[in-house]
Amino acid sequence: MDVLLPRSLEEALEMKAARPEGLPIAGGTDVMVELNFDRHRPEAMIDVSRLPELGRWRRENGSFVLGSGVTYARIMREIPDLLPLAQASRTVGSPQIRNRATVGGNLGTASPAGDALPVLAAYDAEVILGRAGGQSRSLPWNEFLLGVKRTAMEPTELILGTRWKMVRGPGSFSKIGTRNAMVISVAGLCLVLDEERRAVRVALGSVAPTVIRASDAEAFAGAALQETGVWDGPPSRSALPAGVIEEFGRRVAAAARPIDDVVDLGPERPGRCRRGAVTVLVRSNVNGEWREADVWPGSSLLSLLRDHLGLAGSKNACEQGECGSCSVWLDGELVCACLVLAAQAHERDVRTIESLGIGDGLDPVQEAFVEAGAVQCGFCTPGLVVAVSHLLSENPAPSDDLVREALSGNLCRCTGYQKILDAVRLAGARIRGERP
Ligand SMILES: Cc1cc2nc3c(=O)[nH]c(=O)nc-3n(C[C@H](O)[C@H](O)[C@H](O)COP(=O)(O)OP(=O)(O)OC[C@H]3O[C@@H](n4cnc5c(N)ncnc54)[C@H](O)[C@@H]3O)c2cc1C
Ligand code: FES
Ligand code: FES
Known part of the structure; x- marks a missing residue:
């Protein structure tokens, strides 16, 4: 296996042209799981995570352009006003995952459960694909996503980003899962009100082989809002006749084609390749x-x-x-x-x-873990200490909710979470100079 480390987009596209079998890797949060578990052995990998051209976003002539390498953490930090996308980003994995994972990777994986995808579908986004020689083309999201883990991308292409016309009007993303954090969606929904075109857009994830739009529900809701004159005033539930919201919900649900029925599993996985001796x-x-x-x-x-x-x-x-x-x-x-x-x-x-640690001694977070009894078997402790140190270096006085959120990607099999919270409070107080 070769690993190619291009320094510019141009170089990356040339590498992809020369090595079409090369698997791009961005944040690696999907690719590395496949590698770690021996499910995939690409002949070559192309690291696209260092390409500055893919890590940019911009507003341009009424459109929004999002580079494929923009991570979820950056979306939350830098463009919180794109509410549905920021909300979807917030539901992805854990802080560690969001610091690496990209929207381009979500598109590349093309899982029906990809959380960015319903948002892109509701925005009517197009996917921008590039190839060597400065060539590029754009495909509407529903022509790019072909099925479970199948896209229309050619082997010599890379995903450069996505682009959509900015929509005036409120929007939101919701996700149902089996727990609060670190969860693959059972169903995801993005709702956008397009005030200019007086239209309602609803996209669903995890309920069909690809992301889908609930067109019938959209038309129904658009007409209902038109009839009540809601488009001309502030949105209000009370302005709608009884039963409209319930009927809208029924029509959204009717659009679902549950994944249990999915027979299209895409191309067969290649057999395992023997690990080469090459390093x-x-x-x-x-x-x-x-x-x-x-x-x-x-x-x-x-x-x-x-x-x-x-x-x-x-x-x-x-x-x-x-x-x-x-x-x-x-x-x-x-x-x-x-x-x-x-x-x-x-x-x-x-x-x-x-x-971490000061000379042979422990640093305040390590000390607090020991004193608060937050260490049982100790297997999770190094990861937790690193995550807590990171949190406290950014915010020495986090609320309990913030601590839970920051540690949502760290599991303790001995389930000593209360003591871990105590340790964070103690370390924070020491760092703030409030406790000896
Ligand atoms: C613990 C955990 C929790 C997760 N939780 C969620 C979740 O809640 N919601 C969710 O949607 N996903 C989740 N994921 C999946 C994953 O994080 C997302 O799909 C993410 O968007 C992938 O981005 P990446 O940059 O890491 O992709 P990578 O793993 O680098 O790549 C994914 C695919 O995209 C291709 N690719 C990447 N960039 C390009 C490019 N520029 N051009 C062409 N192809 C490209 C790769 O070749 C690969 O096929 C989770 C993963 C883990 C490990
Ligand atoms: S998250 Fe890396 S070993 Fe579990
Ligand atoms: S202390 Fe044992 S896994 Fe956390």
């Missing part, structure tokens, strides 16, 4: 010191740290981004090391749990 040289600044190692090209950053650099503090408990035991900082951002391709950390700064 790549990865050189990273780890805890302030340049370190390098020859690793198998599909290795994760976690494997680089643990198996090659002897830094066993970051734990391997799931290899699929679910537990946060492997949390580290990559260029200052909290990430799951198991979901970062080792080569993606080439020439970048990595900080691990081993960087």
